[in-house]
Amino acid sequence: MRKVSLLALMLIPFAANAAGTYYSGYTNSYQSPYSTRTYAQRQSGYNYSRQGNYTTPSYSSTRYNTANAGATNTSAQSGTQQAVASSKKTGFWLDAGITHQMAQWQFEMAQSGSILSYDNVGWNVLDVSAGYAFNAGNTTMQIDAGLQYGMQWGESAMYDDDISNGGFLVTTWVEAGDEDNVIGDQIGHAMSIGTSKGGNMLGFNVGFGLTDIFKIGNVTITPSVGYRYLKYNLTTENNFGLSVDTTACFQIEGSDEIQCDPAIVVNLSDGKQQIIWRDDINNSMDVPSNATSINTGSTYYYHQPGESHSYETTWAGPYIALDMDYLINQNNAVNGRIELGFPAYTSVGDQPYRFDWAHPKSVEDEAGMFGAFHFGLGANWTTAITDSVALSVGLTYDYYSVSGADAKTYLNMDYYNTWYDMILDAWKTEYPDNTEDYMLGQIEGVAGDPTAINIKNLESQCPGGVCTTDSEIESFYKSLGIRVGINAKF
Numbered sequence: 451m452r453k454v455s456l457l458a459l460m461l462i463p464f465a466a467n468a469a470g471t472y473y474s475g476y477t478n479s480y481q482s483p484y485s486t487r488t489y490a491q492r493q494s495g496y497n498y499s500r501q502g503n504y505t506t507p508s509y510s511s512t513r514y515n516t517a518n519a520g521a522t523n524t525s526a527q528s529g530t531q532q533a534v535a536s537s538k539k540t541g542f543w544l545d546a547g548i549t550h551q552m553a554q555w556q557f558e559m560a561q562s563g564s565i566l567s568y569d570n571v572g573w574n575v576l577d578v579s580a581g582y583a584f585n586a587g588n589t590t591m592q593i594d595a596g597l598q599y600g601m602q603w604g605e606s607a608m609y610d611d612d613i614s615n616g617g618f619l620v621t622t623w624v625e626a627g628d629e630d631n632v633i634g635d636q637i638g639h640a641m642s643i644g645t646s647k648g649g650n651m652l653g654f655n656v657g658f659g660l661t662d663i664f665k666i667g668n669v670t671i672t673p674s675v676g677y678r679y680l681k682y683n684l685t686t687e688n689n690f691g692l693s694v695d696t697t698a699c700f701q702i703e704g705s706d707e708i709q710c711d712p713a714i715v716v717n718l719s720d721g722k723q724q725i726i727w728r729d730d731i732n733n734s735m736d737v738p739s740n741a742t743s744i745n746t747g748s749t750y751y752y753h754q755p756g757e758s759h760s761y762e763t764t765w766a767g768p769y770i771a772l773d774m775d776y777l778i779n780q781n782n783a784v785n786g787r788i789e790l791g792f793p794a795y796t797s798v799g800d801q802p803y804r805f806d807w808a809h810p811k812s813v814e815d816e817a818g819m820f821g822a823f824h825f826g827l828g829a830n831w832t833t834a835i836t837d838s839v840a841l842s843v844g845l846t847y848d849y850y851s852v853s854g855a856d857a858k859t860y861l862n863m864d865y866y867n868t869w870y871d872m873i874l875d876a877w878k879t880e881y882p883d884n885t886e887d888y889m890l891g892q893i894e895g896v897a898g899d900p901t902a903i904n905i906k907n908l909e910s911q912c913p914g915g916v917c918t919t920d921s922e923i924e925s926f927y928k929s930l931g932i933r934v935g936i937n938a939k940f
Contacts, residue, residue: 547934548933550603553929561922562617569606612639623725637697652680678766679764684761693750694749713748714744764794765822765927788826792820840937847929856921863914
């Protein structure tokens with residue numbers, strides 16, 4: 451599912467989150483927050499004189515050019531103060547950093563109740579960003595852009611849970627010889643746990659802001675708007691699972707506990723099978739007298755040593771943000787960022803639960819622009835190394851969520867059509883004329899073959915082998931990161 455910048459003496463963003471909250475902003479205070487993506491630092495002066503009179507930093511007056519650079523000064527002191535008070539700095543900045551993030555991505559299906567989660571996903575992320583601030587009349591504006599690339603660090607666990615919250619219909623059992631007497635539904639519950647490693651992520655952002663447009667005490671605030679993109683790929687290998695088909699489920703009186711009886715299928719002497727139910731009172735089994743053997747139906751363990759699941763998930767859309775900058779002293783600053791985004795959501799998955807166990811694209815979940823939500827925070831501390839270079843350390847947090855995304859399931863119709871033809875050939879022996887009509891139950895007195903009927907219905911229910919379910923998916927991605935970076939101004 452995926453997906454505040456504080457501190458800065460520079461104007462550079464800081465790629466901190468798997469979700470990638472990269473921020474931008476430019477202030478006129480000497481220690482201004484970084485900007486662009488991931489909570490980078492902004493570029494502004496690093497030093498002021500201890501005599502209480504600001505002195506224009508060398509890079510500010512020569513490389514950034516203040517608006518009053520050509521003004522006539524009555525004195526060195528008053529001229530410097532005038533330049534600082536009446537102008538904002540312009541110029542280029544560049545920032546790079548490495549972030550270690552821990553993340554979780556989870557999605558839940560409404561109808562089946564299935565939950566799939568990748569927990570404790572580690573990312574090592576490299577980010578590079580740049581920006582330019584310029585004067586426009588009495589206002590200083592900035593543009594910035596950032597790029598980040600991350601690789602999954604170590605191994606994490608994937609859980610695919612259809613036991614504690616969900617289940618799927620396996621079949622409906624009816625009494626032998628009396629098709630109208632329904633015995634009950636057999637429900638499939640399964641749990642699998644696999645290893646996730648080798649994933650990757652890519653993000654970028656572009657933004658535009660008005661620097662230091664607000665000031666509250668010693669805190670300057672820069673609003674900005676932009677576009678952010680985050681995509682990550684996660685896979686699962688060495689997947690271990692347990693599938694348990696159940697019959698009756700019941701809740702224990704006086705508690706929230708739910709227990710389900712496993713499906714027990716008996717082989718009858720006439721060659722048919724019948725599901726039987728446990729007697730809840732004495733825990734005995736009502737086994738028919740003509741039963742020759744008993745099996746556990748579809749209760750089984752499985753292991754997939756290769757790749758079982760893979761997902762490519764994207765969050766992309768516009769955002770609004772506020773950068774806040776607080777100057778501590780001539781060498782240190784703190785800055786922060788709050789960002790709200792309204793992205794689109796897309797997740798394309800390959801799951802191992804098709805009847806043919808094949809692995810093409812099997813699911814696709816989508817929500818349009820403004821259909822999802824992103825909340826990002828960043829906090830940063832910077833310390834000057836030279837007048838134009840600073841070191842930064844910070845924290846980032848991102849939370850992406852979507853509710854009611856539409857889901858598509860892609861079926862392998864070649865597989866179902868082959869199965870359909872096999873059933874049809876078997877029916878030709880007994881009904882050589884109008885075989886298909888008999889098989890589909892369209893001839894009075896003949897029930898037809900349920901499997902063939904269901905396959906035929908797929909053609910209308912899932913045109914082209916694509917089954918669509920509206921408002922099926924709820925998903926979230928969250929990450930927390932710590933970043934170390936360096937930025938420079940030119």
